Amino acid sequence: MTTTVDRQVKDSAQPNPTSHAKLAQWVEEVSALTKPDRVYWVDGSAEENARLTQELVDAGTLTPLNQETFPNSFAAFSDPSDVARVEEQTFICSVEERDAGFTNNWMDPVKMKAKLNGLFDGAMRGRTMYVIPFVMGSLDAAEPKFGVEITDSEYVVASMRIMAKIGTEVLRKMEETEAFFVPALHSVGAPLAQGQKDVAWPCNDDKWIVHFPEERSIVSFGSGYGGNALLGKKCFALRIASVMARDEGWLAEHMLILKLTSPENKPYHVAAAFPSACGKTNLALLDPTIKDWKVETLGDDIAWMRFGAQGELRAVNPEAGLFGVAPGTGWSTNPNAMRAIAKGNSIFTNVAMTDDGGVWWEGMTDETPEHLTDWKGQDWTPEANRPAAHPNSRFCTPIDQIDMLSDDYTDPEGVKIDAILFGGRRKTTVPLVTQARSWTSGVFMGSTLSSETTAAAAGQVGLVRRDPMAMLPFIGYDAGDYLNHWDRISAKADPEQLPQIFLVNWFRRTAEGGFAWPGFGENSRVLKWAIERLEGKAEAVETPIGFIPATGSLDLSGLELSEDELDEATRFDADEWRAELPGIEEWYELFGDSLPASLRTELDGLTQRLAR
Numbered sequence: 271m272t273t274t275v276d277r278q279v280k281d282s283a284q285p286n287p288t289s290h291a292k293l294a295q296w297v298e299e300v301s302a303l304t305k306p307d308r309v310y311w312v313d314g315s316a317e318e319n320a321r322l323t324q325e326l327v328d329a330g331t332l333t334p335l336n337q338e339t340f341p342n343s344f345a346a347f348s349d350p351s352d353v354a355r356v357e358e359q360t361f362i363c364s365v366e367e368r369d370a371g372f373t374n375n376w377m378d379p380v381k382m383k384a385k386l387n388g389l390f391d392g393a394m395r396g397r398t399m400y401v402i403p404f405v406m407g408s409l410d411a412a413e414p415k416f417g418v419e420i421t422d423s424e425y426v427v428a429s430m431r432i433m434a435k436i437g438t439e440v441l442r443k444m445e446e447t448e449a450f451f452v453p454a455l456h457s458v459g460a461p462l463a464q465g466q467k468d469v470a471w472p473c474n475d476d477k478w479i480v481h482f483p484e485e486r487s488i489v490s491f492g493s494g495y496g497g498n499a500l501l502g503k504k505c506f507a508l509r510i511a512s513v514m515a516r517d518e519g520w521l522a523e524h525m526l527i528l529k530l531t532s533p534e535n536k537p538y539h540v541a542a543a544f545p546s547a548c549g550k551t552n553l554a555l556l557d558p559t560i561k562d563w564k565v566e567t568l569g570d571d572i573a574w575m576r577f578g579a580q581g582e583l584r585a586v587n588p589e590a591g592l593f594g595v596a597p598g599t600g601w602s603t604n605p606n607a608m609r610a611i612a613k614g615n616s617i618f619t620n621v622a623m624t625d626d627g628g629v630w631w632e633g634m635t636d637e638t639p640e641h642l643t644d645w646k647g648q649d650w651t652p653e654a655n656r657p658a659a660h661p662n663s664r665f666c667t668p669i670d671q672i673d674m675l676s677d678d679y680t681d682p683e684g685v686k687i688d689a690i691l692f693g694g695r696r697k698t699t700v701p702l703v704t705q706a707r708s709w710t711s712g713v714f715m716g717s718t719l720s721s722e723t724t725a726a727a728a729g730q731v732g733l734v735r736r737d738p739m740a741m742l743p744f745i746g747y748d749a750g751d752y753l754n755h756w757d758r759i760s761a762k763a764d765p766e767q768l769p770q771i772f773l774v775n776w777f778r779r780t781a782e783g784g785f786a787w788p789g790f791g792e793n794s795r796v797l798k799w800a801i802e803r804l805e806g807k808a809e810a811v812e813t814p815i816g817f818i819p820a821t822g823s824l825d826l827s828g829l830e831l832s833e834d835e836l837d838e839a840t841r842f843d844a845d846e847w848r849a850e851l852p853g854i855e856e857w858y859e860l861f862g863d864s865l866p867a868s869l870r871t872e873l874d875g876l877t878q879r880l881a882r
């Protein structure tokens with residue numbers, strides 16, 4: 271890249287407004303390469319946001335919603351080809367191929383940079399280049415985790431403002447110590463020739479989501495969709511942060527965090543990893559159906575966890591917003607999310623619109639509206655044989671609009687985690703809840719976690735795939751090294767305070783095809799059982815896979831569930847597990863030498879127990 275200052279940068283209304291030398295230099299380099307019409311430093315203010323969203327409305331990207339029902343909220347409709355993360359085009363470009371591991375795409379970083387330089391040359395012509403200083407987690411953390419996203423998308427600026435702390439305050443703090451920041455470069459990859467009219471959702475068929483783990487940098491080209499373009503989220507807070515966490519002895523995980531208060535007023539904290547579109551946001555915002563148990567939210571997608579001085583595991587949520595799956599989020603299933611959304615200040619992407627300027631998606635209300643405009647802008651009635659909202663349509667909402675947000679959300683030290691849940695979407699085999707015998711057997715559960723694929727990633731939906739710790743698309747390094755890190759990190763713990771690990775599945779089906787377990791608020795019953803296991807109160811039965819609830823130990827008071835459904839939801843079936851073993855064997859073979867020996871021992875133990 272050249273370092274000559276682009277004439278337009280000098281001429282722009284804001285000259286480089288930073289004393290951070292590295293940042294100033296990077297911005298100059300990127301602008302010289304991408305050749306935008308203008309460079310703009312994002313201050314993060316409400317006035318700026320009002321201006322940008324108005325520009326987006328004028329450009330046809332955003333549609334303002336009915337101000338009475340959805341104040342200061344907008345709907346966006348993407349290009350129909352740009353609706354989800356693109357895992358096939360996501361790369362970990364470590365210096366050594368081995369360090370990317372078998373779960374990631376890899377390309378030599380020198381070659382990849384040459385390729386990206388070609389793509390970014392002139393990529394922002396006709397557009398404004400925005401510089402967004404941001405921090406993931408607290409600005410008051412001992413070492414705040416800074417990033418700077420450069421983007422040519424106003425939609426990305428407006429969404430990043432919801433998802434992270436951005437703007438001048440962050441920049442000033444970075445400048446104080448010339449702090450390290452993760453450079454995160456994004457372009458929709460759609461330069462405009464002189465006089466060329468823009469489209470509502472510019473993007474490029476050629477998409478590249480690239481991470482350089484040793485440099486801790488990110489480059490994203492061609493997509494405007496959330497996980498591909500809001501680079502603080504999956505790219506930084508998971509892929510790059512997982513590498514930082516490996517090197518520095520902590521954990522960056524795809525987990526919700528919730529606080530649970532027992533009837534005796536004892537607080538507990540639970541972190542839970544489920545793959546994309548498998549229930550994290552819903553569990554994090556759960557309305558308990560059991561008496562006297564209270565749930566509060568800390569996070570719905572990402573947890574950064576480290577062992578504290580006393581050997582306790584502490585977790586923070588590095589995000590400032592929710593980027594939640596819209597379909598299935600409704601007044602009956604997730605009223606807390608609905609109340610947060612109803613406060614406004616939200617951006618909805620690829621949902622349907624009602625005739626009175628509101629939004630709708632499948633599962634939002636019990637009654638289906640008679641007429642909608644679907645996410646592709648077409649007339650829609652219930653007779654139309656297609657969903658009105660895209661299955662991966664999303665709401666983007668500030669987290670502090672959640673009424674049940676825990677006061678500890680802002681604590682830079684985080685909360686002490688008592689239990690970790692791993693869960694997937696499985697029609698068969700995996701019981702409602704199983705407690706691991708030990709940390710290592712819990713790591714085994716996480717490492718072999720499996721789930722049916724969803725619309726959150728491009729590709730076929732409903733295929734069972736292994737998804738270790740729900741991190742398959744997000745581990746920024748070798749997957750075997752990642753499991754080793756999990757296995758070894760317990761050495762930092764006070765054994766008395768080591769979290770208990772549980773495997774859960776809300777999605778087992780009955781012979782008729784329905785969900786055996788009602789899920790949503792009823793999942794509080796499973797949380798209660800887990801906490802009562804920690805307290806030594808709940809009875810369990812030992813099975814080859816771990817401990818499952820003994821008859822009568824799961825609180826079912828007030829729940830209408832047939833004997834058959836309960837049995838279907840909770841039972842351990844040795845035959846199903848024996849049928850599962852070859853898939854686990856095959857999965858473990860992919861790790862080669864980097865599979866931790868302790869996990870091989872766990873699998874051998876399970877195989878033997880199932881043979882009896």
Ligand SMILES: Nc1nc2c(ncn2[C@@H]2O[C@H](COP(=O)(O)OP(=O)(O)OP(=O)(O)O)[C@@H](O)[C@H]2O)c(=O)[nH]1
Nearest residue numbers: 546547548549550551552595597598726776789790
């Ligand atoms: N049957 C059933 N469906 C659920 C349950 N919890 C969530 N879902 C559905 O699963 C889908 C995804 O739920 P979310 O809570 O948004 O999933 P997530 O893990 O936060 O997804 P990402 O944001 O993609 O990481 C929605 O359609 C929910 O309605 C449950 O307990 N039972």
Ligand SMILES: O=C([O-])CC(=O)C(=O)O
Nearest residue numbers: 355496497504546571726
């Ligand atoms: O990253 C995204 O686009 C949305 C998300 O939370 C996930 O897919 O897990």
Ligand SMILES: [Mn+2]
Nearest residue numbers: 524546547571
């Ligand atoms: Mn997610």
